[in-house]
Amino acid sequence: MSVYSLYIFDRHTECIYTKRWTDRHALPAIRSTAGGALSNGSSSTANDIPAATRRAMKHSDDAKLIFGTIFSLRRMVRQLGGTDDQFLSYRTGEYKLHYFETPTQLKLIMLTDLHVGNMRTVLYQIWATLYVEYVVKSPLAPTEHASGVGVANELFEGGLERFIVSTM
Template identity: 55%
Template sequence: MPVYSFYIFDRHKCIYSKHWLPPPPERPVPPSSATQPPAPSSRASHPPAPSDATSAANDAKLIFGAVFSLRNMARKLGGEDDAFISYRTGAYKLHYYETPANLRFVMLTDTASLSMRNVMHQIYINLWVEYVVKNPLAPVEHKGGAGVRNELFELGLDQFIRGLM
């Protein structure tokens, strides 16, 4: 059961993200035919490719927006007692867990995986609370784009997820 990535969101933004699987390989560019002359300013006509950091930030924003919208829709259609837990596409399954402190844990896994709600609860109790909340040097609020920078949390999370794969 592969785990693709894991995100932690606070009220407004992504404060932590981790990716385990490498990005898919680039598609080979087909060779150009001999009848077409090369464009003299082809580099200037294409926008620069986004960096990995920009792409990861955009992915986090898209995931936050999708989770926010689906959670609100589930509450409006099913009432306050209904909760958004997961959704599945053809390529991945998104799992959602909201903590009592209003942190939102999101995990992207393989489509065949079972519910990861208990796994994310264990991450919250055994890793987040132990290494981040109980750390007196860790900031309570992550203002100005500062995310979680806790080596023990990152190592524990990596070992825990690799133990699941």
């Protein structure tokens, strides 16, 4: 079993946590790439941008695309199946996306390889035993993650790393 990445979105649709366990080149392509020009109308190319900035922009773009995919699929499931149906996962030829939403509208999304079964219980355990214990109950953690401030908790990150390694 291979876990590629984990994304956590808050109720305001902000990506508050991203973790990747494999090299980006090994991660299946989940989007098509645009040309080398910047979208803000400048004549600079992508080669003029520092590598760290390009990486941050790519992570941000990936998070936005994943959230948009989840939003669209959830809406389609509700329209076709009714309000009782839930979106749990989908699979492509390259990866499988697992989805879990908490009662407080926190969304946990995990990308894995194709041979992994249902990860809903694993995502629930990450939320209940790690996120709630180390982030929600922490007096130093912000209650809202406004303006791009994400989860920056060493205990959560260490516990998540140990948890994922133990489930592999």
